Amino acid sequence: MNILALLKARFQPVLESMSEDVGPLLEMIRPAGDPKFGDYQANFAMGLAKKVGKNPRELASEIVAATQLEDLCESPEVAGPGFINLKLRDDWLQAQLAAAQIDPRVGVEKAAEPKTYIVDYSSPNVAKPMHVGHIRSTVIGDSLCRTLKFLGHTAISDNHLGDWGTQFGMIIYGYKNFIDQEAYKKAPVPELSRIYRVVRGLMDYFDAKSALPKLIEKLAERTAEYETAKNAPETSDKAEAKKQKKEVGRLQSQVKELNEEIKTTKKKIAKTEDSPQLAKLAEEHSGIASAVLQETAKLHSGNDENIALWKEVLPFCEDEIKRVYERLNVTFDHQLGESFYHDRLAAVVEDFEKRGLATESEGATCVFLDGFKAPMIIRKRDGAFLYSTTDLATIAYRMETWKPDAILYVVDFRQGDHFDKLFAATRLWGYTDIELKHVSFGTVMGDDGKPFKTRSGDTVGLDGLLDEAVSRAYKIVQDASAAGGDTLEDAQQKSVAETVGIAALKYGDLSQNRESDYKFSYDKMLALNGNTSTYMQYAYARVQSIFRRGEIDIAALRDSGAKITLEHPAERQLALAILRFSEALDDVLVDYRPNYLTNYLFDQLAKSYSGFFENCPVLKAESDELKNSRLLLCDLTARVIQQGLGLLGIQTVEKM
Numbered sequence: 001m002n003i004l005a006l007l008k009a010r011f012q013p014v015l016e017s018m019s020e021d022v023g024p025l026l027e028m029i030r031p032a033g034d035p036k037f038g039d040y041q042a043n044f045a046m047g048l049a050k051k052v053g054k055n056p057r058e059l060a061s062e063i064v065a066a067t068q069l070e071d072l073c074e075s076p077e078v079a080g081p082g083f084i085n086l087k088l089r090d091d092w093l094q095a096q097l098a099a100a101q102i103d104p105r106v107g108v109e110k111a112a113e114p115k116t117y118i119v120d121y122s123s124p125n126v127a128k129p130m131h132v133g134h135i136r137s138t139v140i141g142d143s144l145c146r147t148l149k150f151l152g153h154t155a156i157s158d159n160h161l162g163d164w165g166t167q168f169g170m171i172i173y174g175y176k177n178f179i180d181q182e183a184y185k186k187a188p189v190p191e192l193s194r195i196y197r198v199v200r201g202l203m204d205y206f207d208a209k210s211a212l213p214k215l216i217e218k219l220a221e222r223t224a225e226y227e228t229a230k231n232a233p234e235t236s237d238k239a240e241a242k243k244q245k246k247e248v249g250r251l252q253s254q255v256k257e258l259n260e261e262i263k264t265t266k267k268k269i270a271k272t273e274d275s276p277q278l279a280k281l282a283e284e285h286s287g288i289a290s291a292v293l294q295e296t297a298k299l300h301s302g303n304d305e306n307i308a309l310w311k312e313v314l315p316f317c318e319d320e321i322k323r324v325y326e327r328l329n330v331t332f333d334h335q336l337g338e339s340f341y342h343d344r345l346a347a348v349v350e351d352f353e354k355r356g357l358a359t360e361s362e363g364a365t366c367v368f369l370d371g372f373k374a375p376m377i378i379r380k381r382d383g384a385f386l387y388s389t390t391d392l393a394t395i396a397y398r399m400e401t402w403k404p405d406a407i408l409y410v411v412d413f414r415q416g417d418h419f420d421k422l423f424a425a426t427r428l429w430g431y432t433d434i435e436l437k438h439v440s441f442g443t444v445m446g447d448d449g450k451p452f453k454t455r456s457g458d459t460v461g462l463d464g465l466l467d468e469a470v471s472r473a474y475k476i477v478q479d480a481s482a483a484g485g486d487t488l489e490d491a492q493q494k495s496v497a498e499t500v501g502i503a504a505l506k507y508g509d510l511s512q513n514r515e516s517d518y519k520f521s522y523d524k525m526l527a528l529n530g531n532t533s534t535y536m537q538y539a540y541a542r543v544q545s546i547f548r549r550g551e552i553d554i555a556a557l558r559d560s561g562a563k564i565t566l567e568h569p570a571e572r573q574l575a576l577a578i579l580r581f582s583e584a585l586d587d588v589l590v591d592y593r594p595n596y597l598t599n600y601l602f603d604q605l606a607k608s609y610s611g612f613f614e615n616c617p618v619l620k621a622e623s624d625e626l627k628n629s630r631l632l633l634c635d636l637t638a639r640v641i642q643q644g645l646g647l648l649g650i651q652t653v654e655k656m
């Protein structure tokens, strides 16, 4: 049962008799911002009155009189210029709670019109170690799949691995030049990451070398412009003077930024040149950039040796990411990487050409799209296909295979332009009847406000990140136990710490507005107070401890016919929060935002629960009936927390 949907359904026929376009009117039925105005408010009368030429207050009363509400609401109140205030009846709320009490879905119904979604997420470029950036796509995508499935949709998860790109050219070059066979035989993955890093390091060095003179030149230009702007004769025109000042400021910050960039570029160069060993290596591999491209091209054109090497190392890379997914408790229905589409790419380009949708431009095959400055290139001059070509082939395959209603791409915001073009090209290609959505997300930042890096400036490996979160969680669990919380054996403490630590990372990410950058902080994520998984897990464990202390068989109580009664306002508020779980899940799916669920869990459910807990004794309630009613409210709270966290991919613990 979904209260908001139910209210909308009640008003809908009445509104339809007055207006053609009721969608926006229904959107104006919302939870009340202030309990003074009841539980929900309908604000459509003012706008509608104008259209139909009536007095808004009268119209509101007319609509209320014509709508069947008495079984749900106390008699609705028309307030101010025509607001309709709706207060749900306590007996109706009690009936809904009684139904939720014995419903494994805690009262959440499945979607009336289930759809098929493909969710493309995680999708790392393998052969490089997974890093902090991969956590976002992985946990957001996983949570969306879980939520879609819970609501009765078909969600097909597909990990579109980057298993065919330049990074394999790098690994192959590294393998041919730097591999330590003995180390590789003993432990292939660390040796492969080592050679990847050697090649990456060399390529970065040459990139930095070639970038430096250009940066210096740019700095000189900007500095000159800055000097000129700064020394420009003063003008008496105020607006002009303001503009000048702004320009000086802009140039000054550009100069500052360029200086910073030059500093880091020089540092990168020095790192190699200051080490005789690395300097020698660089000298021997001065052609590495083009050699890597050649190895990649040879792989793509089916060169036996490179294909054999690729087949040899790929399983190791896959095992490596599998280990991370196991720890994160994330699974995929499919893992069709870029390589899977390799021999479909030529046909995609041909099809675009055949339909007259592609144009030859400077030897490359391009798709020109309305509203975009640059075309989408689908075949390079040298005949190579691109990331875009693969994505087009992937869409065609997914359409043929699963006929989805929607494809969601949970990918970094920096690929926004790619997806805008991809979606436009897909429509042009003839796939018009599908929702294509870039579920875009921002960057994980460090304390310094720059992308999160280790002290030495490397990107932070995902494994290390998980280890650190778990070891900090272990400390918290130990402290809690020492401070008189639940008593746990050490082995139990360790397993609770694994659950709590990983949960903190996930929740810390999922509770952010996905489009914003956020600052990574273990302390914040693991805090026992505030909007964290630790707090939510703690709330769950507290409820279980009430049951243990009172020796309550809660499952039996649920089925016993005992009922929840709402007497105290704090009980009513908690009840309403519990029953609004379904609305929160709908909100998540409107624009694919898991933070609507974390907000609900914390701001509505957990806060109402604290209010209840402070005001309403449970085990010491005045009567057995009241005690049972409150135990059942505790139970529903815990079950919604458990289900809600479950949809975020987070487990609860019985004790902590």
Ligand code: ARG
Residues within 6 Å of the ligand: 120, 123, 124, 125, 160, 161, 162, 391, 394, 409, 411
């Ligand atoms: N492998 C890509 C990367 O790491 C992300 C792939 C996203 N999915 C897609 N269908 N393009 O940047």
